Each structure stands twice: as C-alpha cells, then as structure tokens.
Amino acid sequence: MDIENLKVDLKERLTGGRYEHTLRVTDTAIKLAENFGESVENAKIAALLHDYCKCDPLEDMKQTIESDSNLPDSLLSFHHELWHGPVASVRIEEKYGVTNQAVKDAIFFHTTGRANMTKLDKIIFLADYTEPGRNFPGVDEVRATAETDLTKACYQAARNTVRFLMEKNNTVYPDSFHAYNDLNQQVFGGIENG
Template identity: 40%
Template sequence: MLTIEEMKQLLEKSLAPKRFKHSVHVYETALELAAVHELPVEKIAVSALLHDCGREVPTKESAAKADELGIAIDEVERSQPILLHAKLGVYYAQQKYGVTDKEVLDGIAYHTTGAAGMSTLAKVVFLADMLEPGRDFPGVDELRKAARKDLDKAMLMAYSNTVRYLLDGGLLIHPHCIDGYNELIRLQKKQD
C-alpha cells in the first residue's frame, strides 16, 4: 500500500482540483472526528482521503466503466450513476492505491449511501464527507456539533437530511440509505 503522501500525490494527478481539495478537507475532517472520539487514525485517514478516488471517471461514463470492470450495478445506481463513484472508488483504492483492508474499502463503498452495519470508520468517513468545511446547507452547523458528540445521532440527522434532499429533488433513495436509517432508529428505540 502507498503512503498517505504518495496517495495524495497520485490523487491530485487523478482528480479535478476542486475534487482533490474536497478530498483533503474530508481527510482533515475525518482526522478531527477521530481525535474527538479517540479512534485510531491510520485506517480512517486512508478511507477518508480516497473516498472520492472513483471520481476520476466522469459520471456520464461511470456505468459503462463499472460494466467494463465487472462491477455489479443496481437499478438505483444505473438511474443515478453519480452513486457509482463509491463502487469505482473501491476498485481504484485496491488496484491503484494498494488498499486491501476491508474496513477501509467499506468506508469508501458506503460514504455516499450509508448502510446498515456500518463500522465506526465508515460512519466517520460518511459524516466527514457531509461536514467538511466546503459544505454549506441548512442544518450543517447542528450536524457538525452532533458529530462531535455522538456518531450515531449524527448519522440519523445526516440520513434525515439526505432523504429530505432526495425527496425534494425527486430522486431515488438507495435501499442502503433506508437500511442504515432504520437500523439506527431501531437501536435508538431499544435505548429509550
């Protein structure tokens, strides 16, 4: 596996400048969350930095590229190919950056849709992607505060924001998003 610095150099060559800057901000935000929650940073750092490495493939070409690589695509992803950058990211993380750790790869795979059974690492990457300094949407400051206190409560807030955004835009909601939301609601109800 490449070092973080080698990954940054390769990523900078592979992504548009704005996307690379976003990736670095997600990396920095994930490290901040890891520090707050006293989590080991090595895997989080790699997953956060590479979360968008699949964006080197333009969205309009992502379904064809996934088909070419033998990556399974579901109906929602085929209808909204922007989601495919996560699966392509897993492929590139393995093939181009030498990542073999399943937890790191899952953080990349689920950073867009979320999912049930996400590891703490995957939750940090998901939230860091949504909360990095370049993000500005109604409720982002409350979400940033929540993420520093309780990752699961922040995930619930993030899922709610995502679902509202998708509904307002008339977009499909990936089943992984619903599964992740439902899992956390069930856990919350057991604790109440």
C-alpha cells in the same frame, strides 16, 4: 502507503475543488477518528481515497460496475452521483493494493450509508457530509452533534439526505433507507419512537 505520494496522485487526478474537498474530509475524518477511538490511519486512507473516482468519465465507471462481480448492477438504475464510491472501492485495490475491507467498505458506502455501519463507515460518511466547505441547511446541527455522538450525527445526516431527495422527487438508493432505519433504531431504540 506513502500518503504524500498519494496526495500528489490525487492532485493530478481530481479537479482543484475536489482535491481541496478531499483534504478537508481527511482532516475532519482524522478528528472524528481521534474523538471516537477509531484507527486514524484507516480513517486517513479512506478519506483520501473516498472520491478517487469522482472525476472519472461516467462510461468508465459504468463499465466497471457492469464488469465487476463485487458491484451491484442495481447501481446503474440510480443517479450516477452514487457510482464513484463503489467503483473507487474496487479501483483502489488495483491501483494501490488496498485490501483492507473496512477501508474499502467505508469508501463504498460513504455516499449512501448502510445498515449496520461500522465506526469507520460512520466517520467517512460524516466527514464527507460535514467537512468545513459544506454549507447547506442542517449541516451545522450535524456538526454540533458530531462533537459528542457519532451515531446520532449520522442519523441526522441520513435523515436530511433522504428528506432532501424525496422533496426533489428523486429516487433514493435502498442502502440510504436501510441506513436511516438502522440509525433511527440505534438512536431512538425501537419502533415506537413517537
């Protein structure tokens, strides 16, 4: 894949702020991949394409969810902010021929996480959460943890996200709960963690 041509496409497709966010996520993902022994190439491609559909019309994303058998219809019952990752995981194959399932999964789950996240899943999830332009309560703690412990940092990010959504009385997509529970077990090692 020609990265420079991809960046040109993304610059035309995304808003200025979203494009700059994408570049910061990519830089963060590359550093995490280098730190934790993951394919830098896969991290770079997944990070560049993670918000590929973020600026698409909602009706277009809805039609893709309804028509593609690889996407769960249940997405439509949750906030549309969750749609762009799964839709992008389908459209990048159509547009760029991306068939690497690990890359597609990292894009699909970058907003919600999931149980049994791969290292690449964790890197994209965390890079999106901690990129330098992000500024919200708890992000500095997650950034600091991400220096040495990828799984614990993902647990902190998942915990913060679930807590934030619940405090706002928002629904929480099931994969977010599954991610939290699985990461909690990985970090704390079992049911009785005090």
